[in-house]
Amino acid sequence: NAGVMQNPRHLVRRRGQEARLRCSPMKGHSHVYWYRQLPEEGLKFMVYLQKENIIDESGMPKERFSAEFPKEGPSILRIQQVVRGDSAAYFCASSPRDREETQYFGPGTRLLVL
């Protein structure tokens, strides 16, 4: 059973460009979570999604950030008009269909904004 997949693993963008980060949950998992890890800090919750629904986006910045988890395909975290402060590691996690508290993490996407 493959783990949580994220791509790309590394992404470099210039200020003002868009960044798209993809996450494929573990097989059988329909709950997806995105976290951001700033340098030298712990992970901060951003958003929790189920298929075609955003359940909790209380950790998402109000502007430029959006997330989706379509019926088919991976979950996407989209950052528009990136700024240097967006440079961070973005981790995706997934958990099974039933209410299950253990979240399994992907390897992360390291975004660098020049």
Add this chain to the structure above:
Amino acid sequence: GDSVTQMEGPVTLSEEAFLTINCTYTATGYPSLFWYVQYPGEGLQLLLKATKADDKGSNKGFEATYRKETTSFHLEKGSVQVSDSAVYFCAGEGGGNKLTFGTGTQLKVEL
């Protein structure tokens, strides 16, 4: 809101030394508690967890006991190895499927 406080690092130990990394949590209820480990350049791996008071989570020689009276979940290992060098994160899940993480403790084990 919920918060998790863990011991600041870095922690440097000699191989076979005893390890303790402190973690305390603040929450309105009694959250499930986790320890995750992050090796350089990788994502987080679940190390162990406990879902209720007095539960003990254990894995790969690491242990942590959920202490309700002290709101703590300290990570311990009796004899560390060089391969245990990593960053360790304590986390709580108090509802809403949202994990709250501590800032992480870097462990370096030397020969």
